[in-house]
Amino acid sequence: MSTIECFKSNRKIHSLQQYNASLVALITRTKSVEIFSPLECKILQNIYSDLLKEETTALAFHPKLDLMAIANGETLYIIEAKEHKILETINTHDGEITLLSFVASAPYLISGTKNGRVIQYRYKGKIHISRLCSFPFNRVDYKTIIHNNYVSTIASNKQYVASSGYGGALTLVKFNSHAKKITFTISESRINTIAFLNEKKIIFANVDGIIFIAHIRKNAAIKKIHTQTNDILKILPLEDTDYALVVSKSTTIMLIDIEKRKVIKDNFLKFEKEITSVVYLESKELLILFCDNTIKKVLLKSQADLKAYLQKDELPKALQLIEQNPFLSNTQEALEIEQQYKKISKKALMYLIMSNNTEKLTLLKPFETIRSKKDDEKKIIQAHKNYQQFYHHFKNQKYTLAYALAEQYPALKLTPLYQKMETIYKTTFTQAQKKLLQNNAEEAKSLLLPYMTIPSKRALIHLLIYQNKTFISFIKALATKDYETAHKLIQQEKLLTEIPSYIALKEEHSREIQKIKVCIKEAQIELALQLLNKISNTSLFQEELQSLKKQAQKAQELLNAYEKDNFIKCYEILDENSELEIMQLAQLLENHWNKLIDQCEIFALDGDIKSVQEKLGELIHITTRRDKIGDLLRLCFHSKIKNELNTGQFKSAENFIYSYIDIFGKDSEIQQLIHNYERSSHKTLAITISQDEYKARDAWCHSEYFSQK
Numbered sequence: 001m002s003t004i005e006c007f008k009s010n011r012k013i014h015s016l017q018q019y020n021a022s023l024v025a026l027i028t029r030t031k032s033v034e035i036f037s038p039l040e041c042k043i044l045q046n047i048y049s050d051l052l053k054e055e056t057t058a059l060a061f062h063p064k065l066d067l068m069a070i071a072n073g074e075t076l077y078i079i080e081a082k083e084h085k086i087l088e089t090i091n092t093h094d095g096e097i098t099l100l101s102f103v104a105s106a107p108y109l110i111s112g113t114k115n116g117r118v119i120q121y122r123y124k125g126k127i128h129i130s131r132l133c134s135f136p137f138n139r140v141d142y143k144t145i146i147h148n149n150y151v152s153t154i155a156s157n158k159q160y161v162a163s164s165g166y167g168g169a170l171t172l173v174k175f176n177s178h179a180k181k182i183t184f185t186i187s188e189s190r191i192n193t194i195a196f197l198n199e200k201k202i203i204f205a206n207v208d209g210i211i212f213i214a215h216i217r218k219n220a221a222i223k224k225i226h227t228q229t230n231d232i233l234k235i236l237p238l239e240d241t242d243y244a245l246v247v248s249k250s251t252t253i254m255l256i257d258i259e260k261r262k263v264i265k266d267n268f269l270k271f272e273k274e275i276t277s278v279v280y281l282e283s284k285e286l287l288i289l290f291c292d293n294t295i296k297k298v299l300l301k302s303q304a305d306l307k308a309y310l311q312k313d314e315l316p317k318a319l320q321l322i323e324q325n326p327f328l329s330n331t332q333e334a335l336e337i338e339q340q341y342k343k344i345s346k347k348a349l350m351y352l353i354m355s356n357n358t359e360k361l362t363l364l365k366p367f368e369t370i371r372s373k374k375d376d377e378k379k380i381i382q383a384h385k386n387y388q389q390f391y392h393h394f395k396n397q398k399y400t401l402a403y404a405l406a407e408q409y410p411a412l413k414l415t416p417l418y419q420k421m422e423t424i425y426k427t428t429f430t431q432a433q434k435k436l437l438q439n440n441a442e443e444a445k446s447l448l449l450p451y452m453t454i455p456s457k458r459a460l461i462h463l464l465i466y467q468n469k470t471f472i473s474f475i476k477a478l479a480t481k482d483y484e485t486a487h488k489l490i491q492q493e494k495l496l497t498e499i500p501s502y503i504a505l506k507e508e509h510s511r512e513i514q515k516i517k518v519c520i521k522e523a524q525i526e527l528a529l530q531l532l533n534k535i536s537n538t539s540l541f542q543e544e545l546q547s548l549k550k551q552a553q554k555a556q557e558l559l560n561a562y563e564k565d566n567f568i569k570c571y572e573i574l575d576e577n578s579e580l581e582i583m584q585l586a587q588l589l590e591n592h593w594n595k596l597i598d599q600c601e602i603f604a605l606d607g608d609i610k611s612v613q614e615k616l617g618e619l620i621h622i623t624t625r626r627d628k629i630g631d632l633l634r635l636c637f638h639s640k641i642k643n644e645l646n647t648g649q650f651k652s653a654e655n656f657i658y659s660y661i662d663i664f665g666k667d668s669e670i671q672q673l674i675h676n677y678e679r680s681s682h683k684t685l686a687i688t689i690s691q692d693e694y695k696a697r698d699a700w701c702h703s704e705y706f707s708q709k
Contacts, residue, residue, distance in 0.1 A: 001298070002298070002299040003296055003298050004296065004297040004298075004299075005294070005296060005301075005412050006038070006041040006295045006296055007041050007042070007294065007295040008010060008285070008293065008294045008295075009034075009293040009294075009295075009573060010291060011028045011029075011030075011032070011391035012028060012029045012437075013026050013027065013029075013136040013277075013289055013293050013295075013636040014027050014028055014029050014277075015059050015276070015277040015289070016277040016278070016279045016287060016289050017059075017060070017279070018061065018279055018281075019035055019061045019081075020038075020061075020062065020063070020064055020065060020066060021063070021064055021282060021326070022038075022039070022281075022282070022283075023035055023036065023037055023038070023044070024036045024038055024203075024279050024287055024485075025061050025068075026043075026106070026282075026289075027059060030054065030412045031052045031053060031054065031056040031059065031706060032046070032047075032048075032050065033046070033047040033059070033068075033187060034046050034051060035047065035081075036295075038281055038287050038297055039283075039285075040709070041295075041297065044089050045082075045332045047068070047081060047085070048080070048086065049070070049506060050560060051072060051077050051079070051086075051271070052070060053068045053072070055072050055073065056072055056096055057071050057072060057073055057096055057097055057098055058070075058071035058097045058099055058111070058112075059071070059101045059593060060079070060100035060101055060102055060109070061102070062100070062102040062104070063102065063104045064104055066081045066082050067079070067080065067081060067102065067123065068081045069109050070099075071097035071100055071111065072096065073096050073097070074091065074092045074094070074096055074097065074448075075089065075090070075091055075092070075093055076088075076089075076091075076097060076100075076109075076121070077089040077090075077292055078088055078123055079089075081135065083238070086464070087121065087123065089392065090121065091122075091564055092111070092113075092119070093263075093668070093669070093672040094113050094115070094117045094119055094131070094668075095113035095114045095115035095117060096113060096114040096115075096655040097111045097112070097113055097114075098112055098113060098114050098150065099111065099112035099150065099151050099152075099153070099154055099248045100112075101154040101155070102400060103161065103175065104155045104156070105156075105158045105565070106158075106175065106176075107122055107123050107155070107598075108120055108121065108122060108123075108129070108175060109121045109122075109123065110132070110154050110161055110163070111222055111598070112150075112151025112152075112154055112165065113151060113165060113555075114134065114149065114150065114153060115146075115148065115149050116134050116136065116149040116165050116166050117131055117133075117134050117144070118131070118133050118134070118135075118150070118151055118161070118163045119132065120132055120161070120175060121437065122601055129483065129601060129604075129632075129635060130175075130178070130627075130628065130631040130635075131138075131631070132161055132163065132171075132173045132175070132178075132640070133163060133171040133173060133181070134148070135149065135151060135164075135165025135166040135167060135169065135660065136149070136165070136166040136605045137165075137167060137168065137169035137183055137185060138166040138167070138169070138185070138403070142677075144702055146166060146223070148166075148192070148454050149165070149166045149232075150166055151163055151164070151165040151195055152164050152165055152190050152191055152192055153191060153192055153194050153204075154194075155194040155195060155196065156175070156196075157199065158199070159174050159175075159176070159199070159592075160172045160173065160174055160175070160196070160216065161173050161175050162194045162196070162202060162204075163194075164187075164191035164204070166191075166700065167182055167185075168185070168186070168187035168189050168190060168191055168195065168206060169184065170183065170184045170187070170191055170204055170383065171183045171221045172202070172216060173182075173318055176593065176594050176597050176628070177571075177575070177593065177597075177624075177625045177628050178474070178627035178628035178631070179575035179625050180218065180390050180575055180578065180624070180627075181627075182216065182217065184212070184214060184220075184222060186212060186222050186665075187204075187206040187210065187212060189203065189206040189207050189208045189210075189311035190206060190207045191204050191206050191207075192205070192231075192232060192233060193205050193232060193233060193235050193363055194235075195232045195235045195236070195237050195244070196237075196462060197213075197579075198257065199216075199238050200215055200216055201213065201215055201216065201217055201236055202214055202216055203237065203258065205232040205246070206232070206236070206519065206662045207230060207231055207232070207233075208230060209226065209227040209228065209229045209230045209232060209234070209248075210224055210225070210226055210418065211224065211225040211226075211235070211246065211256065211588065212224055212225070213225070213229060213258060213261070217316065217578060222619075223261050223327075224261070225256055225261050225262065225263065225513055227246065227247045227254065227256075227263055228263075228266065229246070229250060229254065229266075230248065230249075231248050231249040232246060232247070232248045233247045233248055233249060233275070233277070233278070235247075235249040236280045237258070238276070238300070238327050240303065240331075241327040241330065241331075242259040242260075243255060243256065243257055243258065243264070244258055244329065245268065245269075245280075245286075245329035247275060248275075249274060249275070250274060250275065251270060251271050251272065251273060251274055251275065252266060252267040252268070252269065252270045252271070253267075253268055253269040253270075253275070253278075253286075253288075254266055254267075254268060255268035255326065255327065256324075256549060264326050269289070269298060273290040273291055273292055273294070274290065274291040275288055275289070275290060275291075276289045276358065278287040278293050283299045284299065284301075285297055285298065285299050285300065286298040286300060289406065291437070295594065297598060301321050301325050301328065301397075302328075303331050303333060303339070303560025303581075305315065305321060305323060305335040305687050306318055306322070306331060306334065306337070307333050309321065310333050310335075310337060311338060313706060315337060315340055315341055315344070315366075315367075316369070316370065318333075318337045318365040318369050318685055319337060319341065319370045319372075319373065320370055321370065322334050322337070323370055323371060323372060324379060338613075341373070344363050344364070345364065345376060345380065345411070345414055345415040346362055346415075347360065347363065348352050348360045348361050348363045348380055349380045349383060349384065349411055349415065349458050350414075350415070352380065352381075352384045353384055353387050353415070359587075360479075361377055361380065364376055364380070365377075366379045366438075370426060376411075379409065379410065379411045380411045381509060382409050382411070383409045383412045383414075383415075386405055386408075386412065387412065387415070387475075388403045389405065390402055390406070390409075390412050390415075390417065391417060393405065394420075394421060394445045397450070399421065399424075399425070399450050399454070400450055400451065400452075400453045400454060401453075402421060403421070403454045403456075403457075404453075404454075406418055407455070407456075416672075425451060426455070428448065428451070428499075429448065429461075429464075429500075430500075430631065431447055431579070432444040432445075432447040432448045433464070433471075433475065435447065436464065436468050436471060436472050436475075437472060437475060437476070441465075444464065444465065444468070448461045448464065448465060448631055449465075449681065452465075460495060461498070462498070462499055463493065463495050467493070470489060470492070470493055470496075471496075471499075473485065473489060474489045474496050474499070474502075475487065478501055478502065478577065478606075480489065480507060488498055488573045490548065492653045512531060512534070513548070515531055515553070516528050516532060516548055517548075517582070519531065519584070520548075520551060520552055520555050520583065521582045521583055521584065522584065523555070523559060523583060523584065523585055523697075525552055525555050525556045528548075528552045528555075529549075529556075531546050531554055532548060533556055551577070551580065552578050553581060554573060554577045554579075555580055555583060556574075557569075557573055558570060558573045558574065558580060558583070558585065559585070559587070561573060562585060562589075566620070567589075568618060568619060568621060568622050570589055570665055571589065571593070571619070571624065571625060572622060572623060572624050573624045574586055574589065574590070575624035575625065576624065577616050577671065593619075597628070597632075597680075598615070598618070599602065599615055600612045600615050600616060600632055601632065601635070603615065603636070604632050604633075604636045604639060605637075605639055606639060606643075607635040607636055607637075607639035607641075607642070608636065608639030608644050609633070609637070609640060609686070610637055612632060612633065613678060616629065616632075620706060621701070626698045626701060627697065627698070630664075630698060630700050630701070633664075633706065634637075634660075634661075634664055634669065634700075636678045637656060637660045637663075637664070637670075638669060638670075638673065639671050640656050641653050641657055641660070641677075642673065642676075644656065645673075645676055645680055650677070650680070650681040650683070654677065654685065656671065656680075657673065657677060657685065658685075659705070661687070662703070663699075663700050663703045663705055663706075664695060664700050665696075665699060666687070666695075672686075
């Protein structure tokens, strides 16, 4: 790794945060902020503000824009960072803010409070948009006060906000629709880090060192990786790979394989001092803060570096790079490099066999420094010494002995002779299979008997010779497309999946499945159903086929609803069938909804109830998005009441308060507004017993005020 000693601060740095696309904010213990350039390794700017003080409870920077948010207790400030200009001051009433996080792809700021609430705000507007969730998740007794409640971490992508808090639960909410709120309760310990792997998967870790990987869907099977480290601070997925870096309160950074669910290297990066904070930059660099206030910059090698070595024909450097960075091993470039190295090894071996001259072995000299290749020259010399014996066994059809030599000296597998031997074996296996189908078991046995002692082939041959009834039944089932019988036989004998005819069927099936998925995506449902019917009796893969059939049918329902202009039905189908998100129509509908919500939030912040109703139109009655719509309507009333109070229109404010209670009930937000009204107007509102009763969050949809006409 290229590691640079980047910076040493005289102050105690608390943490690092991404500040727009290319800079990093250094946050000190005293809440002062310095803007740092990783490229130049120097401080570019100090941010001074009277708002930054010991009482500051949370601080966040937008990852792309020059915006920062400061929370001092329950007061939230949105600031233009360069000019130190206060854009918004928001007096919240949801508890002391302890955590802030900007959503990079939308104009939202998310806060976590000391009483376990996760609240969504817009940059412009002094009232929160929505309460996304509250912790503890499974709280039953709301009268019992939890003194140590918290929100521990917040993360977001283009669609979801994920947060975790008291009790170790993790909740995902679609911030523009609130459809299908998902909660994972697998971790009973505090979760300190969450990261989105892609649009469909999420990864998170708790303080006990357990990493969890889950698909973003209800009742998802959650996979675990048990590490030997506690207090995981951050998980950094490496783009376009199946790997991630795991940062903990230690002197090392761990590398994990997400797909294989295992730790690759405990000490992928090792340092002398304990790590305090890490930022992963767009330039594929890590900026690491240590406990002694020093900062190091580590350049992570990428697929582009590998490609550059490949283009320059610098294979030794490329292989060294892969060895040092295992996360590059599954790239297309890595596979091509391995093939080129194999050709060089084969060339060296064949020259040695043909000329008995070690001159060409110099081709392998540059690879001696690579741990996985350093013994290859010795292996080729050993293969050369045993080649004549290998050839002798092959010539005399003593394949057992020839294969045994190839296992002992793997470089012999590079020779054309070994490839010819493999071709003969495949031909012999096919012939034996035919003999069995002709009820000639003895001849089949005599054909394969020479291969019985070869470890890599023994099990399958044993199945064919000694369980020939099972084998024959399986081959016949495949030939006659009796997939139900074939499926039952596979359940009895898993080895049948290694038979070439089954492998060929599986590959053909995969190609058909891809065609069907493309058809659904492009709304060619009739063609998708035709292709499904064509392979519908392939009960070997029934679970996947049934899932695709259901998806195609739901896609057709969506198209039918769209053609009839029934947009309520369209959105309800989408919310209940997340697999339809791949469809171009689904993306079109979601883009329309996002624009609609963006406009409605602006109206709501102005207290313009009528415009919100008109803009939503019939969509106000989408049952699956009722939570989001309800939050918008509440926001309309909050803003309207506040505007009336600010202009001294107390009678109007009073009427709106009563209307709000009748529609939404008496929640914490309206109680605060009642308090403000009574303090400003010097009057006490007459709340009846019925108005004091609790109402469900979706009670508004039964109100005549918003009733469907």
